[in-house]
Amino acid sequence: MEKPSILQNFDAKWAAIAAAVGILLLFVVLPMLYLIWRSVFIEGSFHFETYRQVYAQSANWKAFINTIYVSLAVTFVSVAVSFPLAWLVGRTDLPGKGFFRTTFIASYMIPPYVGAIAWTQLTSPNAGYLNDWLMATFGLAKAPFDIYGMGGLIWCLTLFYSPFAFITISRALEKMDPSLEEASRIAGASPLGTLWRVTLPLMFPSVIAGGVLVFIGVGSAFGIPAIIGMPAQIEVLTTRIVTYVYLGTGKGVRDATALAVSLMLAANFILYASTWLLARKDYVTISGKSTRPVLVELGRWKWPLAGLVSLYGFIAIILPMGSIVITSMIKSLSRPITLDNLTFRNWLAALHNDQYMTPLWTSFVTAAVAATAATAIAVFVAYLLIKTRTRGRTIPDSLSTLGGATPSIVIALALIITFSGEFGLNLYNTLAILIVAYMVKYLTMAVRTIAASMSQVHSSLEEAALNSGATWLQSLRDIMLPLIGPSLVAGWFLVFMPSFYELTMSIILYGSKTKTIGVLLYELQTYADPQDASVLAVIILFIILVGNIILRKVSKGAIGI
Amino acid sequence: MAEIRINCVTKKFGEVKAVDNFCATVGDGEFVSILGPSGCGKTTMLRMVAGFEKPTAGEIYIGDRLVSSPDKGIYVPPEKRSIGMVFQSYAVWPHMTVFENVGYPLKIKGLAKSEIAVRTNKALDLVHLGGLAQRLPSQLSGGQQQRVALARALVAEPDLLLLDEPLSNLDAKLRESMRFEIKELQKKLGVTVLYVTHDQAEAMAMSDRIVVMNAGVIHQIGDPVQVYETPANKVIADFIGLVNFLDAEAGEGGVKIPALGRTVHAPAGLGGKAVAAVRPENIALAAPGAGLTGTVIHKSYLGDTVDWRIELGGEQIRVIAPASAFQEYSAGDSIGLSVDKVMIFPA
Numbered sequence: 001m002e003k004p005s006i007l008q009n010f011d012a013k014w015a016a017i018a019a020a021v022g023i024l025l026l027f028v029v030l031p032m033l034y035l036i037w038r039s040v041f042i043e044g045s046f047h048f049e050t051y052r053q054v055y056a057q058s059a060n061w062k063a064f065i066n067t068i069y070v071s072l073a074v075t076f077v078s079v080a081v082s083f084p085l086a087w088l089v090g091r092t093d094l095p096g097k098g099f100f101r102t103t104f105i106a107s108y109m110i111p112p113y114v115g116a117i118a119w120t121q122l123t124s125p126n127a128g129y130l131n132d133w134l135m136a137t138f139g140l141a142k143a144p145f146d147i148y149g150m151g152g153l154i155w156c157l158t159l160f161y162s163p164f165a166f167i168t169i170s171r172a173l174e175k176m177d178p179s180l181e182e183a184s185r186i187a188g189a190s191p192l193g194t195l196w197r198v199t200l201p202l203m204f205p206s207v208i209a210g211g212v213l214v215f216i217g218v219g220s221a222f223g224i225p226a227i228i229g230m231p232a233q234i235e236v237l238t239t240r241i242v243t244y245v246y247l248g249t250g251k252g253v254r255d256a257t258a259l260a261v262s263l264m265l266a267a268n269f270i271l272y273a274s275t276w277l278l279a280r281k282d283y284v285t286i287s288g289k290s291t292r293p294v295l296v297e298l299g300r301w302k303w304p305l306a307g308l309v310s311l312y313g314f315i316a317i318i319l320p321m322g323s324i325v326i327t328s329m330i331k332s333l334s335r336p337i338t339l340d341n342l343t344f345r346n347w348l349a350a351l352h353n354d355q356y357m358t359p360l361w362t363s364f365v366t367a368a369v370a371a372t373a374a375t376a377i378a379v380f381v382a383y384l385l386i387k388t389r390t391r392g393r394t395i396p397d398s399l400s401t402l403g404g405a406t407p408s409i410v411i412a413l414a415l416i417i418t419f420s421g422e423f424g425l426n427l428y429n430t431l432a433i434l435i436v437a438y439m440v441k442y443l444t445m446a447v448r449t450i451a452a453s454m455s456q457v458h459s460s461l462e463e464a465a466l467n468s469g470a471t472w473l474q475s476l477r478d479i480m481l482p483l484i485g486p487s488l489v490a491g492w493f494l495v496f497m498p499s500f501y502e503l504t505m506s507i508i509l510y511g512s513k514t515k516t517i518g519v520l521l522y523e524l525q526t527y528a529d530p531q532d533a534s535v536l537a538v539i540i541l542f543i544i545l546v547g548n549i550i551l552r553k554v555s556k557g558a559i560g561i
Numbered sequence: 562m563a564e565i566r567i568n569c570v571t572k573k574f575g576e577v578k579a580v581d582n583f584c585a586t587v588g589d590g591e592f593v594s595i596l597g598p599s600g601c602g603k604t605t606m607l608r609m610v611a612g613f614e615k616p617t618a619g620e621i622y623i624g625d626r627l628v629s630s631p632d633k634g635i636y637v638p639p640e641k642r643s644i645g646m647v648f649q650s651y652a653v654w655p656h657m658t659v660f661e662n663v664g665y666p667l668k669i670k671g672l673a674k675s676e677i678a679v680r681t682n683k684a685l686d687l688v689h690l691g692g693l694a695q696r697l698p699s700q701l702s703g704g705q706q707q708r709v710a711l712a713r714a715l716v717a718e719p720d721l722l723l724l725d726e727p728l729s730n731l732d733a734k735l736r737e738s739m740r741f742e743i744k745e746l747q748k749k750l751g752v753t754v755l756y757v758t759h760d761q762a763e764a765m766a767m768s769d770r771i772v773v774m775n776a777g778v779i780h781q782i783g784d785p786v787q788v789y790e791t792p793a794n795k796v797i798a799d800f801i802g803l804v805n806f807l808d809a810e811a812g813e814g815g816v817k818i819p820a821l822g823r824t825v826h827a828p829a830g831l832g833g834k835a836v837a838a839v840r841p842e843n844i845a846l847a848a849p850g851a852g853l854t855g856t857v858i859h860k861s862y863l864g865d866t867v868d869w870r871i872e873l874g875g876e877q878i879r880v881i882a883p884a885s886a887f888q889e890y891s892a893g894d895s896i897g898l899s900v901d902k903v904m905i906f907p908a
């Protein structure tokens with residue numbers, strides 16, 4: 001009789017999927033709902049008193065306004081810079097555009113707080129390298145730049161969050177059927193006329209999408225505002241939340257909760273509003289054989305523009321990274337940068353310092369476990385989404401997207417109040433809570449990658465295996481997983497890398513024995529040990545670089561962060 | 562006057578010669594197709610005429626104007642060539658209505674609103690889209706989008722129209738009726754057409770002349786009858802229509818074809834191994850006895866015709882015959898054959 005075996009297939013499949021859904025419900029839905037619940041249900045009654053109290057304090061209200069203001073400013077500047085850059089790199093004969101493209105996309109993988117540290121080294125008013133150099137060269141009496149201020153904050157955030165916009169816009173540009181532009185050329189429009197009348201309107205949805213990513217990224221950012229904003233008394237929601245949590249009191253946590261819910265609602269509002277707006281502008285076009293885009297010839301503007309783009313690349317990446325590397329080797333910060341002021345001693349000392357190496361190892365382990373668990377869950381979430389037709393198959397995927405879209409600080413706070421014993425699960429100060437947090441935040445990266453790859457595998461391949469008598473698990477193991485193998489590795493790295501250098505959630509969730517590398521770096525920066533901070537920053541950058549190279553190798557260049 | 566003269570144009574992508582020494586002329590008001598298998602360089606040639614690619618060598622004239630000449634450093638960009646073009650993917654702009662799409666070339670020219678309206682509506686009527694002017698492309702079927710693209714290409718009344726596999730995204734029925742429509746429009750407007758396709762039926766049905774290409778090189782230029790009945794070589798014979806190839810040997814006194822048991826007159830300069838090519842419709846079935854006798858291997862019923870596979874002198878040939886004939890014969894039976902029109906090529 002065949003029947004029992006079919007039933008078994010069925011069971012294994014649904015058990016696996018149910019487990020994935022269960023984990024998502026427990027670690028995504030429950031904490032978020034509980035967070036909201038706790039902000040409005042205080043001592044048994046329902047009211048908005050916490051919100052009233054919190055926003056009655058001008059500091060909090062100011063932080064809210066700052067968050068919106070800074071996010072908007074950074075979003076506008078990012079889009080205004082990224083669109084021309086993406087166009088130059090994707091549609092013109094700009095020299096070295098392949099290199100520029102890779103570089104701008106790669107700058108996305110620099111942890112923002114490392115960027116902030118670098119810019120404090122470059123442009124702090126009393127000892128910034130750039131300030132010193134300009135003062136010495138031009139005989140200035142006063143430092144020309146001061147990173148500690150609103151301008152510095154927006155500058156630094158723009159440099160490290162604009163890659164979101166650049167990546168979104170340039171991907172969309174690559175996907176756009178070039179004959180849409182060619183049709184405009186042949187109709188008599190010049191290259192610039194085509195850019196204005198065809199390319200720009202068609203890119204509108206992805207410009208918005210990229211802008212939204214930047215907006216939410218900046219609104220949820222903690223590293224840069226903490227390192228650059230706080231010393232200048234500029235507070236945003238995330239820094240207020242961390243301050244409240246660090247008070248350690250019940251009231252502190254409650255106030256943090258109210259702020260976190262505000263941040264979450266603001267982020268979700270923007271996200272859904274933009275999705276709604278974009279859904280109505282669904283520009284799906286039938287595309288024929290992909291033709292290679294005709295490159296706009298820049299003519300005499302070619303080299304000046306190449307110079308300008310190089311300058312941007314230099315300022316955005318080379319300058320800050322160079323500053324970190326040099327600082328990691330400098331003997332005395334009060335002396336100028338000369339060869340005899342450089343040494344490897346900082347490095348040797350740091351590498352033998354257990355206080356540094358332990359957090360490095362902690363981050364490595366937690367990120368690896370989170371990445372492995374996330375990849376496993378993502379396989380089932382993606383399978384349910386792509387390969388089944390059941391009702392509700394999109395729900396786990398939406399939950400993982402929700403996790404990814406929720407500001408990190410909100411996830412961290414929700415996890416801490418939910419899993420400090422309230423529901424019979426006490427993860428407080430454990431490695432587990434870090435792992436859960438990373439998983440919730442970055443699971444969607446793995447799901448996206450694996451789902452994309454699964455959708456390329458034709459169902460008949462799997463059906464052939466089932467027909468040959470394999471159980472569902474066997475066919476998953478023998479057919480599906482080998483075929484999507486590269487995407488599993490890619491998905492793993494896409495979770496591992498951001499988890500490895502994570503700061504915002506870790507700063508709330510770490511315990512004395514579970515300090516992570518991000519937290520350590522932040523401490524070193526605030527306690528003014530720039531050399532050691534730079535050594536660790538270089539180590540982080542190196543590990544990310546290696547991870548990214550592996551990722552590109554595995555995905556044959558298709559995926560990289 | 563929109564004659565196209567393509568003088569020995571070569572296009573290299575790196576080391577790959579996509580188009581190699583292409584020389585052809587399209588007369589004023591003529592409909593010429595470039596026909597060839599996938600990857601043979603058809604699109605590349607068309608795009609050089611449009612101005613989207615620059616030749617590596619050679620010259621292109623549109624009318625009396627030299628538009629591309631790497632030697633003389635001349636290159637006229639697409640927007641200055643006054644050409645209409647229909648793309649394989651239609652390239653209808655999704656953010657504009659049908660009216661805006663079609664009126665775009667006129668708007669770029671800076672015509673007055675009222676004139677744009679008149680001429681756009683005229684173009685829309687021409688392709689039978691009169692009622693759909695205010696729709697968005699996403700609300701149109703593939704065939705309708707195709708017509709929008711056609712109207713847009715014609716609205717500015719260009720002398721020259723370029724089409725790159727415009728029908729390949731349509732279903733078979735629609736493709737046939739659009740062939741007819743495009744041809745009618747061309748006749749009515751007197752526009753010069755350069756048409757790229759890999760579908761030989763399409764090329765035969767519409768063209769005044771066909772340029773047959775393979776691997777970047779022109780193999781033959783001729784009208785549909787010439788290309789079909791006297792293909793320049795084996796490759797073209799095989800590419801255009803169905804054909805049976807039989808071993809043959811050229812020698813003193815003609816070409817010997819063992820399978821047909823006959824010797825035919827040899828084309829000049831042929832010696833040694835050769836191939837004989839016979840179109841399936843040039844073979845007639847008969848009762849066994851008279852003439853050649855073969856053995857039926859297989860027959861496939863196709864509705865109006867039957868596709869026969871017959872063994873003849875150790876080789877297998879294909880015969881297409883009316884379905885009503887020789888119904889009683891089946892695999893294993895002997896059957897008579899008479900062969901008309903044999904083409905001979907070097908092996």
Ligand SMILES: Nc1ncnc2c1ncn2[C@@H]1O[C@H](COP(=O)(O)OP(=O)(O)OP(=O)(O)O)[C@@H](O)[C@H]1O
Nearest residue numbers: 289292574579598599600601602603604605606759
């Ligand atoms: N921009 C380019 N860069 C490099 N190679 C190219 C480029 N465009 C075309 N080729 C190559 O030139 C050759 C001819 O391409 P082309 O697109 O002209 O073929 P085609 O005859 O139109 O084929 P199809 O019927 O598939 O459209 C192909 O080998 C193609 O790979």
Ligand SMILES: [Mg+2]
Nearest residue numbers: 603604605725
């Ligand atoms: Mg082509």
